[in-house]
Amino acid sequence: HSSAPTCNNNAGLFPGKAKFIGELLVPAAPFDQKSGREAWTVAFAPNDSYFAWSQGHRIVRLIPWTKCLKDFSVGHCGEGTNASSPRRLSRQNSDGGKVSLVLSEPCERTIDCGDIVWGLAFGSSVPEKQSRCVNIEWHRFKFGQDQLLLATGLNNGRIKIWDVYTGKLLLNLMDHTDVVQDLTFAPDGSLMLVSASRDKTLRVWDLKDDGNMVKVLRGHHNWVYCSAFSPDSSILCSVGAGKAVLLWNMDKYTLIRKLEGHHNDVVSCEFSPDGALLATASYDTRVIVWDHHKGTILLELGHLFPPPSPIFAGGSNDRWVRSVSFCPDGRHIASVTDDKLVRFWSIEERAPQAIAPLSNGLCCAFSAEGSVLSAGTCDGSVHFWECPRSISSLQHMCRMSLRRVMTTQQVEELTIPTPLRDYLTYKII
Numbered sequence: 001h002s003s004a005p006t007c008n009n010n011a012g013l014f015p016g017k018a019k020f021i022g023e024l025l026v027p028a029a030p031f032d033q034k035s036g037r038e039a040w041t042v043a044f045a046p047n048d049s050y051f052a053w054s055q056g057h058r059i060v061r062l063i064p065w066t067k068c069l070k071d072f073s074v075g076h077c078g079e080g081t082n083a084s085s086p087r088r089l090s091r092q093n094s095d096g097g098k099v100s101l102v103l104s105e106p107c108e109r110t111i112d113c114g115d116i117v118w119g120l121a122f123g124s125s126v127p128e129k130q131s132r133c134v135n136i137e138w139h140r141f142k143f144g145q146d147q148l149l150l151a152t153g154l155n156n157g158r159i160k161i162w163d164v165y166t167g168k169l170l171l172n173l174m175d176h177t178d179v180v181q182d183l184t185f186a187p188d189g190s191l192m193l194v195s196a197s198r199d200k201t202l203r204v205w206d207l208k209d210d211g212n213m214v215k216v217l218r219g220h221h222n223w224v225y226c227s228a229f230s231p232d233s234s235i236l237c238s239v240g241a242g243k244a245v246l247l248w249n250m251d252k253y254t255l256i257r258k259l260e261g262h263h264n265d266v267v268s269c270e271f272s273p274d275g276a277l278l279a280t281a282s283y284d285t286r287v288i289v290w291d292h293h294k295g296t297i298l299l300e301l302g303h304l305f306p307p308p309s310p311i312f313a314g315g316s317n318d319r320w321v322r323s324v325s326f327c328p329d330g331r332h333i334a335s336v337t338d339d340k341l342v343r344f345w346s347i348e349e350r351a352p353q354a355i356a357p358l359s360n361g362l363c364c365a366f367s368a369e370g371s372v373l374s375a376g377t378c379d380g381s382v383h384f385w386e387c388p389r390s391i392s393s394l395q396h397m398c399r400m401s402l403r404r405v406m407t408t409q410q411v412e413e414l415t416i417p418t419p420l421r422d423y424l425t426y427k428i429i
Helices: 065-074 394-403 408-412 418-424
Strands: 006-008 020-024 042-044 050-054 059-064 087-089 102-104 109-112 117-124 148-154 158-163 169-174 180-185 192-197 201-206 212-218 224-229 235-240 244-249 254-258 266-271 278-282 286-291 296-302 321-326 332-337 341-346 351-357 361-366 372-377 382-386
Touching: 020 065, 042 117, 042 361, 042 372, 050 065, 050 117, 050 148, 050 372, 059 065, 059 117, 059 148, 117 192, 148 180, 148 192, 158 180, 192 224, 192 235, 201 224, 235 266, 235 278, 244 266, 266 321, 278 321, 286 321, 286 332, 332 361, 341 372, 394 418, 408 418
Parallel strands: 006 296, 117 180, 180 224, 224 266, 321 361
Antiparallel strands: 020 382, 042 050, 050 059, 059 109, 087 102, 117 148, 148 158, 158 169, 180 192, 192 201, 201 212, 224 235, 235 244, 244 254, 266 278, 278 286, 286 296, 321 332, 332 341, 341 351, 361 372, 372 382
16 A cells, blocks of 8 residues: 555546535625624534534534434424423532532523634533642532533633533633634543644543643644644644644644645544544645554545645645544544535445535534534534435454554564554554
């Protein structure tokens, strides 16, 4: 494998059309200017209870996802009817006060963040995961079992932390000196938050220690656009301007390596659900799928055919890839590009399985269970599609189970036949 195969969506393959489910549209306002109304981020809660929509002009709407899906089927999402299934919530308030058992349903909320919102992330608490801060006995916030937080990264460099269930502002984190482009919580329930900023740094915050800033990660020479945790929370990928793809050890907060391969700014990244693969999206018209353990390119998903030479890769701006998202099935990748298409790539077929029209797309995210893709646009609206469905092979499910707990190097040390080793390391996808 001297070079990774490149996949192009016009190479004689005819993908199907993705099934459109519905959309959330911003109410038109006379004062609306073009700038400031973009939906820079969309996010689903880890349990799919809520969908967060940054609809421009400082406003984030928290929409109960089950209700939203139901409303799409009857054609009126977001009009404030009761959720389809009531939910019994027993939890502790973030300030330590008890809340008795109440019969309630997820409630739609509108949050005014006070400035343009760039980054959004949900964080859920697992009480067993203690704060890394061992010295302080007393904490202002005691996050309970059912805690669900929303972090918002703002234009002025601040990060605001909200209680999703009450809409209450809990923390205001101030340390960045420029726009907070992206936020990501560690998936392990520790409530460790990483922020990526135009000030060229990433910052690590411990929300179980009242939002204390634990570490500044320096290594980018330009804007940092996006960051993503591996599923086991041990590795962080950060991407940014100037072709940068960096991998960090999040136990020691040290740089592991830089991945070389993109020819222009890298703007989006996400790990596969088993942690074996890393997908990065760039303005060079490509999504690269990496074996991040070895720093090698396994697959290139090209959005322009023939692909531009490296020297021209910065100029093909109607094919800039804006966002990439890994489907929880581990077999599909979605990309949003400036050629007005959303593509659902099958990594097994190395080609788009389905496409959908989308003007001015900026970002995309799969629902937690993986059946729906959402995408935000420049006018603040959000569109939803069904992910192409097919049954995963038993082989693939076994591979994902194994790769959740084994690195590429550990798999290569197994005394197994070469074709099996190549399959387990995704050399054969």
